[in-house]
Amino acid sequence: xxxxxxxxxxxxxxxxxxxxxxxxxxxxxxxxxxxxxxxxxxxxxxxxxxxxxxxxxxxxxxxxxxxxxxxxxxxxxxxxxxxxxxxxxxxxxxxxxxxxxxxxxxxxxxxxxxxxxxxxxxxxxxxxxxxxxxxxxxxxxxxxxxxxxxxxxxxxxxxxxxxxxxxxxxxxxx
Numbered sequence: 654x655x656x657x658x659x660x661x662x663x664x665x666x667x668x669x670x671x672x673x674x675x676x677x678x679x680x681x682x683x684x685x686x687x688x689x690x691x692x693x694x695x696x697x698x699x700x701x702x703x704x705x706x707x708x709x710x711x712x713x714x715x716x717x718x719x720x721x722x723x724x725x726x727x728x729x730x731x732x733x734x735x736x737x738x739x740x741x742x743x744x745x746x747x748x749x750x751x752x753x754x755x756x757x758x759x760x761x762x763x764x765x766x767x768x769x770x771x772x773x774x775x776x777x778x779x780x781x782x783x784x785x786x787x788x789x790x791x792x793x794x795x796x797x798x799x800x801x802x803x804x805x806x807x808x809x810x811x812x813x814x815x816x817x818x819x820x821x822x823x824x825x826x827x
Contacts, residue, residue: 701811707760708813711748712805715762718746719772719801720819729774729797729823735764742766745806758808765802765814775800778820796820 722733736744745761753759764771778796788794801817 704807704809704811705813707807708805708811709815710805711760711762711807712803712813712815714748715740715746715764715803715805716801716815716817718762719764719803719817722772723799723801723819723821726821729777732770732773735771739764739772742804754808756808760805760807762803762805765804765816768802770800771802773800774798775818777823792824794822794824797823 719739722739726733733739735741740746740763742763745763748760748762751757751759775798778798797820799819799821801815801819803815803817805813805815
């Protein structure tokens with residue numbers, strides 16, 4: 654009788670072990686799928702952030718070129734010609750070789766079309782009074798403030814707008 658109980662008891666335990674193994678396998682598979690989904694979505698988010706960063710860097714390159722344009726302007730009333738002196742939306746400056754991107758599109762920048770004067774003089778800074786001599790050849794000079802509005806665009810079409818106030822020395826009284 655005792656042998657019969659042992660055989661029946663072991664048969665019941667083997668069914669429970671199989672059931673526990675299947676449940677454990679399902680749980681581990683669920684965790685693996687969840688981890689794979691998290692990794693995939695993290696990659697997508699990183700891609701979006703990369704595109705935004707690319708647009709921002711393109712806008713920064715545009716600011717550098719715009720500051721150079723401001724340095725070459727002769728007076729406060731000058732405004733660059735678009736796209737001759739600085740690129741407009743229809744003629745953006747591309748920052749790389751099209752072969753570096755799968756779609757052939759590349760980061761670019763141009764002036765902000767939503768602003769009346771994207772690059773222009775806004776005001777003179779305060780005159781230098783103590784501890785500085787801003788005179789050259791009898792002519793006094795002053796810092797002038799210029800606004801620059803640029804848009805950078807990534808290959809995917811993400812855009813970043815940057816507005817900067819740059820300074821430049823110009824003669825007073827003009």
